[in-house]
Amino acid sequence: MKTLSDEPGPKTGARGWISRVAGRAVFWARTNLFGSWFDSLLTMATLWVAASIVSRGLLPMAALDWSVIRDNLKLILTGSYPEPQLWRVWIAVLYVSLFGGFSFGGAGGRMPRSLAIVAAAQCFLFLAPISTSSKAYVACGIALQLAGFFSSRLLDARARAWIAGAAWISFLPLSFFLAYGMTGPDGWMPVVATNYWGGLLLTLMISLTSIALSFPLGLLLALGRRSSLVLVRAASTCFIEVVRGVPLITILFIAYLIIPLALPASLNPSVFIRAMIGVIAFHSAYMAENFRGGLQGIPRTQYEAAASLNLSKGKTMVFVILPQVMKRMIPVLVSSFTGTLKDTSLISIIGLLDMIGISSAIVSNPEYMTSSTQVLVFMAAIYFVLCYSISSASYRLEARLGVTTTKAGGL
Amino acid sequence: MRMPSSNPRLTGLRGLFQDTRVRSLLWQTAFFAMLVFLFVDAAGNVVEALTKRGMLPSFGFLRLSSGIVVGEKLIEFDGASSNLRAVVVGLLNTLFISALVIAASSLLGLFVVLCRISSNWLVSRLAKAYIEIIRNIPLLMLLLIWYRAFFLQMPGIKSAIMLNKTVTEGGEVGASLILSNRGLFLGWPVPTDRFAVYRYVLAGALAVAVATAAFLSARYRRTGKKSPVVLWSALAFLAVSGIGLLCMSGEPPFRIDVPRLGKFNAKGGLYISSEWFSLFSGLVLYTSAFVAEAFRAGIQGVPKGQLEAARALGIGRLRAMRLVVIPQAKIVAIPPLTSIFLGVAKNTSLGVAIGFPDLFSITGTIINQTGRALEMILLVMAIYLSISLCTSALMNVYNKRVQLVER
DSSP states (O other), X not given: OOOOOSOOOOOOHHHHHHHHXXXXXXXXXXXXXXXXXXXXXXXXXXXXXXXXXXXXXXXXXXXXXXXXXXXXXXXXXXXXXXXXXXXXXXXXXXXXXXXXXXXXXXXXXXXXXXXXXXHHHHHHHHHSSOOHHHHHHHHHHHHHHHHHHHHXXXXXXXXXXXXXXXXXXXXXXXXXXXXXXXXXXXXXXXXOOGGGXXXXXXXXXXXXXXXXXXXXXXXXXXXXXXXXXXXXXXXXXXXXXXXXXXXXXXXXXXXXXXXXXXXXXTOOOOHHHHHHHHHHHHHHHXXXXXXXXXXXXXXXXXXXXXXXXXXXXXXXXXXXXXXXXXXXXXHHHHHHHHHHHHHGGGGGGGTOOSHHHHHHHHHTSGXXXXXXXXXXXXXXXXXXXXXHHHHHHHHHHHHXXXXXXXXXXXO | OOOGGGOTTOOHHHHHHHOHHHHHHHHHHXXXXXXXXXXXXXXXXXXXXXXXXXXXXXXXXXXXXOOOOOSOOSSOOOTTSBHHHHHHXXXXXXXXXXXXXXXXXXXXXXXXXXXXXXXXXXXXXXXXXXXXXHHTSOHHHHHXXXXXXXXXXXXXXXXXXXXXXXXOTTSOEEOSEEEETTEEEEOEEEEOTTHHHHHHHHHHHHHHHHHHHHHXXXXXXXXXXXXXXXXXXXXHHHHHHHHHHHHTTTSOSEEEEOOEEOXXXXXXXXXXXXXXXXXXXXXXXXXXXXXXXXXXXXXXXXXXXXXXXXXXXXXXHXXXXXXXXXXXXXXXXXXXHHHHXXXXXXXXXXXGGTXXXXXXXXXXXXXXXXXXXXXXXXXXXXXXXXXXXXXXXXXHHHHHHHHHHHO
């Protein structure tokens, strides 16, 4: 994109400013939109297409009755999680805001754009038609986030890294503990069985757990595939290739139908656990291939240097190779999270009530029978916001860590 | 690596354990024993559970009649046909739709990437928005939006959208296109009894096309003069068959079967069900975004100097793209394209969510009818694995050819 940087600016004051900006805009439009007659034609045609998309698609959609979203928001986000226990889910959200702000403070505040986007999103959430108690939680989240942000600036980099690392590693067990509970039905934190979990909560729980567990499993599989032990190598390769060769839905069906048969009858895992096993098995095979790529990127000389220092094979792996692989894998880990998040939508096919399962449940209510467009578009928007922010974060992380794993950069 | 066998102090049993070969053997035995134990235990549990239900694993049920009603099929099938035939029907549906999706999404992806790398800001931004939106929404969501929010919201058959509406002599209402929530009906040519004659014309056209190709390649070998062989032979085929069609215009070998409105559904013509069209269009949209990104990675992998050098030699922008950039971009783009195309065959399994009878959803129906989960899942996994292996073998062959052309 060309800009007019060396344009002389003799005029001052407001009028001068306006004419400068207008001149720049005209110059920009001439170079980027109307460069040649073909370009101009293309621009006009595209404008026409865009206008018809807006007038035929987006405007009628905006004119629909969106009250179905407001009425079912709780169902979409948490499924049939009991209403009096929702504070536990909110605490997990507040935890994320606190340490999100904390980690953001550690980034040195060099990302004004992302900061602005996050702030705008939170203002929007606060203004959205949600209940007063939810608004209080959102306000609390904003406050905690600011507190985390400023407190992290008081600490030195080392302490910050330790605290943030510990907080994020303990997040998953903590959120499981919060969501599942510990006491009997009359206690202060009654157990909420997983068949009450639903909506976005279920999607996030399954995909976060799957990422957290498929990471080490994938590493083991990748090491197994490179192992010098023939049997280990054959078993790992076989697992990886079979899982990658079939659709996720068949793996989920195995988990759903065969696992209860293969386990002792006394051990009857819930559908939630079965789905989790399926998703983890699937993603660890893909993660193993990512790790294999990472391991192949390590030059042979690293192994030889370690061997010449008389490090054993295990020590070479742990102290020399893996730290380098991990650094390359962080962006991959983040970007594969979007894949996991999207793939998790398939658990609705084996009967779990994630967002898509909930959408069918809502539409089957006669009152909302004609609202499937609104429900589906809203859910697609949630997926888009989550996945898009994660993938742009992974690009940024890649740039900051100075590693490139994907070839597609910006134009 | 340490060589313990050369160390005189380590002899006897301890020395044996220090030997890397012995150690690796021990590890492998332990690992293998664990795997075998787990497998035997699981298999024992499965057999026990199945015995309790009175059905030991066997594939005999595949010969029994299925009693399934399948909406779309490429081969003859009814309720009396066997379960195995039902699987074949599903497999053919999966293969057919995958092939069409791969072709259509390659074309759409090519178009999107051309927009994406355009120097026009608006076009490029719109293409980017398209790619980002599609890539960040689950495929299942996309399919459901197409199916539930688009096709099921179409008007019913009574108030269907029609093109070129006509009234036939029987008092029926016909049209060359009927779109309703049942799906899409299109006017379609069907052979008449005069087709028997036209078959010879087609055979002749084929012979002319082959002769053209043979002549052109012979001339290439003789004189080194290059020409687009496939294009010329296709043109020859079209020309001969078109002239044949014109000569027979008095009694044409084809007639257009016009879809007509019935009481509950339309009939006649080419019928594309809502399910088929949702799955097809959803998959094409989804795949095209990934194809476009793969193409773009390939094009960006070609150094800018290549294009500039070509332009400096006075080669036009489009020609430089076609002769210099694309051949190099292909090499980079093929491995990711392979995995995308492999994904298409697997992704058709999501047809189960909208009721399209693909391989997987027919498998699900058979499991429901017979309770033979283990056998059916093994069968279907074997089929998907062989599809994957065949596709990747084909792509590897193509990849090798392209890589060789480079040198």
